[in-house]
Every structure is written in C-alpha cells, then in structure tokens.
Amino acid sequence: MDVIVAGDRAELAEARRALGIGGPASPGKAALALVPTMGALHEGHRSLMRLAGEHAEHVAVSIFVNPLQFGPGEDFSRYPRTFDDDLEVCAAEGVSMVFAPAAEDMYLPDRQVGVSAGKMGAVVEGAFRPGHLDGVLTVVLKLFNLVRPDVAVFGQKDAQQLAMIRRMVADLDLPISVVGAPTIREADGLALSSRNRYLSPQDRQAALALSRALFAGAGQRTPGEIRRVARAVLAEEPSVAVDYLVLVDPATFAEVGEGHTGEAILAVAARVGSTRLIDNVTIGL
C-alpha cells in the first residue's frame, strides 16, 4: 500500500514533491518568471523584467500582439511592432528567453474554447471594450501553459487586467505566483505606454491631464471629493474625451461607497486625438 492519498491542495503539492514531479528548481528562488508584453518595449517593460529577475533564476519575455483582445475598430493593425529593438532591450536586461509566436501558431483556425472574465470583465474597462478582458485572460492562460513559468509579472498600469489575472489564478487554481509592478512615468507624470508614440506634441501636452487629475484626486480624503476634484481637472482640458473616471475596489473593480476604508483605485480612460490612454493611482482611504 504505497499509494499516496492527497486530500487537499497542500497534500497534492506534497505528493508531487515526494514523487519528484515539477516544483521549483532550487529552494528559495523560482526557476522561471514570465513577463507577457505586446512589444514596443519601453522603460515600464524594462522595470518588469528587472523585478522578474529578482523573483526567478531566468526571465522569459513574451512578445505577442494578441488579436483576441482588440475590438473591431481598435488599433490592432497599427499597433507599433518594433521586434528588432525589442530583442535588444531584452538582451540588455539579461532576459534568458523571448517567446514571440505568430498569431497562426497561437490560435487554431477552428478555436472554440476561451476564458470568460465573468461579470468583473464587463465593468470599467470591460464596459468600453467588450470582450477585451476575455481575450487578455485567454492569451495569458495560453502563455502560462506554453512557457510554464513559476512567477508572472504584470504592471499596475493595467490595474483591472492585473486584478483579473489574480482572479483567474485563484478561480482556476493556476500554479503561478502573480507579482504586480508599479507604474513607470515620465518626469512630467505621463505614464509610459507603447501608445504614447501615436501622440502629437499637442496631444502629449493634453494627455498630461490624466495623471494631473489622478494626482489631484489622490490628495483628497473622501471618495466624493476624490471623484469631484479629479473630474474637474479633466474638464479643464477640452481635447481630452473621457471614457470613464472611477474610484473602485482594487480586487473587484466595483465602485467604492462613501464609507470605504482601505485601498481604492482611481482609474481613468480617455481619448486624446485618435489615441486611447489609461492610467490609475492607488489611494489609501
């Protein structure tokens, strides 16, 4: 009677260890950390690679402009693709592996099954980009299965995406630790984004209203004041077309009430010229 009976997930992990299956290569530090990206790499991506290197022996970066997460009329075809420069960035950051599949390699032509982001995928960003978060979770799950990292690093810049990936890992029992990384900004406050390169000098100036509004909101003390002050700053910039400005619970992305205590995320999405930008800050209440 040598059969191991595992009654819960801890015992299951223990049984796998006892049988010598999987597990971290060396105790203490994970073997592989993955940084999923869509390329057009900038200093924000670099910071994720460095953080990944603190968590694992090897860092893998995926570069894939995922058609599934773009809606009709969005910027999939004109999304910047700078593969040669991206490879140099990865090499300079000591990355061990770049995974850059073609769309035909990622998706079967008769693909049927995908991940549903559920109700949380239909609010805030999901309300303006239907299906976007389903597309993100589907590609991230596929990347996890293909690359098989122990750790995956995502930016707080895409706060709802990060929250949904944590939800997917918890809901689907994925054996991966998710690490969130702070947003890297230009000196004047603009959050780095691959889409910033679309901005004309005038657009770029107008785009500063997003971070200005978030920082002004973060200086207030109640949810009502935070929303009011941030909206007022955005309203001063007529060339910024706001999709949403919300103050939400970091885990659920539900709007927080006036009595909320703990952390909340003040998130904004707006169009400046033909470029859609998102940004957010975390506020302690």
Ligand code: AMP
């Ligand atoms: P993307 O290539 O835009 O899909 O982003 C790849 C990863 O980089 C995501 O986890 C983003 O949240 C993260 N990221 C994008 N911009 C920034 C930034 N300014 N600071 C930190 N992380 C970022």
